[in-house]
Amino acid sequence: MIEIKNLSLQRGNKILLQNANLNIYPGQRIGLIGKNGTGKSSLFALIEGKINYDSGDLRLPKHWQPATVKQETPALDIPALEFVLQGDIELQQLQQQLHEAEKNDDGIKQGELHARLAEIDAYSAPARAAKLLNGLGFSQQEQQQPVKSFSGGWRMRLNLAQALMCRTDLLLLDEPTNHLDLETVLWLENHLASLDTTQIIISHDRDFLNATTNITVELAQQKLTAYGGNYDFYQQERAQRLSQQQSAYLKQQAHIRHLESFINRFKAKATKAVQAQSRIKALARLERIAPAHLDSEFSFKFSQPDHLPNPLIKLENLNLGYGDKTILHDINLSVESGARYGLLGVNGSGKSTLIKAISGTLLPQAGTITRAEKLKIGYFAQHQLETLRADQTPVWHIQQLSPEVREQEIRNFLGSFAFIGDMALQPITPFSGGEKARLALAMIVWQKPNLLLLDEPTNHLDLDMRHALTIALQSFQGALIVVSHDRTLLESTSDSLIYLNQGSLHHFNGDLNNYRQWRLSQEQNNAEFPQASTDSVNRKEQKRQDAQQRQQRARQIKPLLMKIEKAERDIELWQKQQQQYEQFLSSEDAYLDENKTNLQQTITKLAEVKVKLAQLEEKWLEWQQQIEAIDHT
Numbered sequence: 001m002i003e004i005k006n007l008s009l010q011r012g013n014k015i016l017l018q019n020a021n022l023n024i025y026p027g028q029r030i031g032l033i034g035k036n037g038t039g040k041s042s043l044f045a046l047i048e049g050k051i052n053y054d055s056g057d058l059r060l061p062k063h064w065q066p067a068t069v070k071q072e073t074p075a076l077d078i079p080a081l082e083f084v085l086q087g088d089i090e091l092q093q094l095q096q097q098l099h100e101a102e103k104n105d106d107g108i109k110q111g112e113l114h115a116r117l118a119e120i121d122a123y124s125a126p127a128r129a130a131k132l133l134n135g136l137g138f139s140q141q142e143q144q145q146p147v148k149s150f151s152g153g154w155r156m157r158l159n160l161a162q163a164l165m166c167r168t169d170l171l172l173l174d175e176p177t178n179h180l181d182l183e184t185v186l187w188l189e190n191h192l193a194s195l196d197t198t199q200i201i202i203s204h205d206r207d208f209l210n211a212t213t214n215i216t217v218e219l220a221q222q223k224l225t226a227y228g229g230n231y232d233f234y235q236q237e238r239a240q241r242l243s244q245q246q247s248a249y250l251k252q253q254a255h256i257r258h259l260e261s262f263i264n265r266f267k268a269k270a271t272k273a274v275q276a277q278s279r280i281k282a283l284a285r286l287e288r289i290a291p292a293h294l295d296s297e298f299s300f301k302f303s304q305p306d307h308l309p310n311p312l313i314k315l316e317n318l319n320l321g322y323g324d325k326t327i328l329h330d331i332n333l334s335v336e337s338g339a340r341y342g343l344l345g346v347n348g349s350g351k352s353t354l355i356k357a358i359s360g361t362l363l364p365q366a367g368t369i370t371r372a373e374k375l376k377i378g379y380f381a382q383h384q385l386e387t388l389r390a391d392q393t394p395v396w397h398i399q400q401l402s403p404e405v406r407e408q409e410i411r412n413f414l415g416s417f418a419f420i421g422d423m424a425l426q427p428i429t430p431f432s433g434g435e436k437a438r439l440a441l442a443m444i445v446w447q448k449p450n451l452l453l454l455d456e457p458t459n460h461l462d463l464d465m466r467h468a469l470t471i472a473l474q475s476f477q478g479a480l481i482v483v484s485h486d487r488t489l490l491e492s493t494s495d496s497l498i499y500l501n502q503g504s505l506h507h508f509n510g511d512l513n514n515y516r517q518w519r520l521s522q523e524q525n526n527a528e529f530p531q532a533s534t535d536s537v538n539r540k541e542q543k544r545q546d547a548q549q550r551q552q553r554a555r556q557i558k559p560l561l562m563k564i565e566k567a568e569r570d571i572e573l574w575q576k577q578q579q580q581y582e583q584f585l586s587s588e589d590a591y592l593d594e595n596k597t598n599l600q601q602t603i604t605k606l607a608e609v610k611v612k613l614a615q616l617e618e619k620w621l622e623w624q625q626q627i628e629a630i631d632h633t
Contacts, residue, residue: 022226041202088166154347311336316369317367343482384440
């Protein structure tokens with residue numbers, strides 16, 4: 001296991017960890033959460049051995065070699081598939097040794113190496129690498145293209161595939177979904193769930209954390225606190241813990257006030273001097289309980305737009321692309337006042353192209369765009385942060401939008417985005433990606449738009465800021481088109497889903513959960529998105545299609561029914577186990593001194609059983625819903 005004991009870490013003037021403790025056991029899938037800047041990535045660097053801690057101890061099993069996603073990808077000439085295969089370091093070493101043995105005509109060594117290669121299933125490695133690349137969105141043709149031919153976002157996918165190819169006991173993933181579309185995130189969730197390796201994942205995507213982790217570790221106030229479940233479980237347990245902490249804090253404050261009152265009243269009286277001194281010593285020895293904190297530092301809202309024309313914008317028969325290449329064909333869309341669209345589609349399907357055309361930064365190749373006279377667009381592009389002036393301050397950026405507004409009014413506004421005090425007046429050069437993203441959003445909110453175009457606005461935002469943005473968007477009075485792999489944001493802020501596929505725009509009749517199930521079923525069947533049915537299909541063809549649908553339904557439902565049956569058996573077993581633990585805890589013998597160790601173990605085991613039961617019941621419900629969705633497709 002990984003053992004962190006009384007660990008302290010300071011970077012510059014900032015203390016990130018102080019006497020922190022944590023144990024991570026083999027096979028656990030950890031979600032590491034905390035505000036931006038608390039030290040999550042630094043903890044990864046500690047585990048990798050890239051930096052040293054100041055005091056305490058950090059121990060990893062000697063044979064564990066962490067696998068991580070590289071942040072840089074050189075412009076290599078080798079094919080993408082070969083690059084991913086390099087992630088299996090032992091495979092590369094064995095192949096090199098085999099080459100040397102063959103060159104030296106060492107038959108014994110060749111035999112040993114072939115045996116080891118068979119043990120690690122080396123001969124299926126190219127197929128496994130190709131499967132990873134396919135899941136991450138690379139076509140067979142692209143898998144043979146040189147690494148240097150891919151853009152930055154796709155190179156990050158190659159780095160992720162290389163890390164997943166590594167056969168390791170410990171996988172460290174730092175924001176693995178940032179460069180992925182929703183469809184690829186769904187694939188990654190399933191893939192990580194199938195791995196036996198210990199995983200530690202840093203992510204600000206709560207749905208991804210819920211799907212991939214079974215333990216949550218919070219890094220806050222320089223401590224590491226473990227919770228025995230996924231992110232939703234953490235939220236419930238943390239709220240309960242903070243409630244108890246606040247109650248204890250209030251009781252202690254009342255006790256302190258009582259002691260101080262006695263001391264102030266009687267310390268000067270000879271008859272009470274001994275008692276007063278006793279209480280002074282008791283007050284000094286008292287271990288203070290900190291007040292609980294649940295509030296977020298972010299709280300902002302979109303102002304009511306000055307005008308809400310209807311429709312705001314209308315697209316008719318648009319062809320969109322770059323140069324002679326057309327990406328989207330015959331696009332038609334009317335954005336009414338109050339419309340709230342979630343725009344879906346795999347990377348490369350043209351989502352950003354469509355958003356650019358609506359914003360006016362890309363001219364159509366054909367067709368017309370009709371904009372309302374008082375249309376006012378707030379546009380957050382994927383590369384919005386690059387448009388900020390690194391040598392200027394947050395106040396300066398707002399002043400460029402409204403030179404006539406007083407500085408104090410701007411500073412008050414920026415305070416709701418956590419740009420407080422000197423931070424609002426210093427150049428943004430040292431700002432983190434999350435801080436720059438907050439500034440970009442603040443500039444959009446300031447302009448009071450009536451149409452918001454958000455292209456992956458959450459990539460650099462932590463969970464608190466994502467929550468604040470979601471709340472603000474829910475009360476936004478204008479129209480909204482949002483592209484995001486953050487399902488919580490999409491579900492909470494959009495009313496309708498539209499998707500791009502093979503150059504066309506389609507409306508999806510269902511919610512995001514239906515879309516997720518549909519995408520996964522399409523992937524399982526290795527089929528493209530179904531196109532709209534036509535009335536010209538004859539009766540015989542219709543019967544053939546109906547038969548195929550019934551067969552497809554049976555194929556889809558059978559594995560779900562098997563999972564449900566197994567889950568029901570497991571639930572029954574865990575419920576019996578839970579009853580046994582609860583029966584022991586309800587007995588008087590459980591609290592005898594000789595049963596102290598057994599008591600602690602039973603409490604821990606009961607908590608684990610409850611988590612497993614909750615997860616099983618959630619899965620059981622999800623599978624039932626999938627069957628219902630298949631029946632209604």
